[in-house]
Amino acid sequence: MTELLNTLYVQTPGASLHLDGDTVRIALPEPDSPRRTLPLLRLESIVVLGNVNVSGPLLARCAQDGRAVVWMSRGGRFLCRLAGPLRGNVLLRHAQHLAHADPATRLPIARACVAGKIQNSRQLVLRSARDATTAKDSLRAIAADLEASLAAAGTAADIEVLMGVEGAAARAYFEALALMIRKDTGLSFPGRIKRPPTDPVNALLSFLYGLVRSSVHGACEQVGLDPYVGFLHGIRPGKPALALDLMEEFRPAVADRLALTLINRRQVGPGDFETMEGGAVQLTEEGRKTVLTAWQHNRQKERPHAVLGRRVALGLLPSVQARLMARTLRQELPGYLPWTA
Structure with missing residues (x-):
């Protein structure tokens, strides 16, 4: 354990x-x-x-x-x-580099990463549609679009096509995210805006995505994987492609769901944000305290894991998925299986 x-x-x-x-x-x-x-x-x-x-x-x-x-x-x-000296077996990182260079190996892993993200996005939309008092039909229609994107991701012929499917699914999902925010919260979502976020909801999402990325990056290094050699995201200097790949499945089910909970329960409101020079918006010190407390509490919650056949704390999921990726690259598993809520 x-x-x-x-x-x-x-x-x-x-x-x-x-x-x-x-x-x-x-x-x-x-x-x-x-x-x-x-x-x-x-x-x-x-x-x-x-x-x-x-x-x-x-x-x-x-x-x-x-x-x-x-x-x-x-x-x-x-x-x-x-994080100190690099851990893990050099043979694992060598296998990772070879997998990236081989389209026949790289594409199925990239498809799995996108499928995990779309499936978790769809589940969050369906959950919101069940609980919604308004926009039920719109949310169900977007869930149907995401289901079609999920099928398209599984048959994408190359990385470029797959990235197009992922982009279309993300646009549809963010339309749904705007509908999931209660009107009486004083906050609204104009669509995803980053670098920098210019409204409170995007500022909250960016903050939570940063926490997810940090957790996943650490899990990759802990297992001995190279965080900078991925399969969906291309290799670029300073870009942790594998960490970005693995965090895709956690964005909706971990970060977005927590953001919606904080907003709709009014634990975070307009007063928890400040506008900086240049128009960037960020959480205040008290707002960050609220979010970090909720984040730590959320990490303790357990969710079912289909591959392990048991419940796993959300805080341990990045490490579990990094290990499954390592086993896939060692050819101990037939393919990478993302975690789905």
Whole structure:
């Protein structure tokens, strides 16, 4: 059994983290702030957002233990990750590179990644259609379109065609996402806008996607995969293609579903966002605290996993799927099977 450890998130501007024996000591900028320490043994990773300092001794200890330290912008954009020496068998990474270079191997894996995303998107739309008091017919029509996209993804002749199917499905899905937000929340979704997000809902989605990406990137490295060599997303310098591939199936079922819950239950509202110079919108410090608390709670929830035949905590799913990808590349499995809600 794998234990789901905690992630320490620090976002207070001017805070600093230090090594204190086998604990991490958190020093806040206010002179009268109480001293806080947490045992390193219980931490899987540390995520710092914005202007937070991490001491050299703490970084060295985390690298030695294999504990990731992740830096993100205050808006949730992934910046970098320190994780110590690269783990895993070089033969696995060699098999991964060969699979990427072989269209007959690469295409089925890419199809599976897209199928997982579309299926989880469709399930979220159907769930919302069942609970909706308005727009039921529109949501069911979009779910039918997604079902057709799912079939098209399974027969796509090459990566370019597959990317076209994925793009069309994403456009239809985001139309549905706008209908899933309750009118009385004070928030609306104008369609996906990123780099930078210019409205609260897109700011929330971007923040959650950054958290998902960090988790998946770490899972790839933990297993010994190369996060930068993927199958759906093309290879580009600085682009973690495999992490982006594997996070596709988690966007709707993990990030989008949590965003809808926070908005529709009014746990997050217009007052939890701020507009920066240039028009970019991001969560306030209090808004980020609310989202991170919900994110940590959500990681504990268990969902059925068809391949394993048991329930798995959402926080462990990236590691499970990275291991299934590794087994696929080692030819221990006939093909990659995405997790579907």
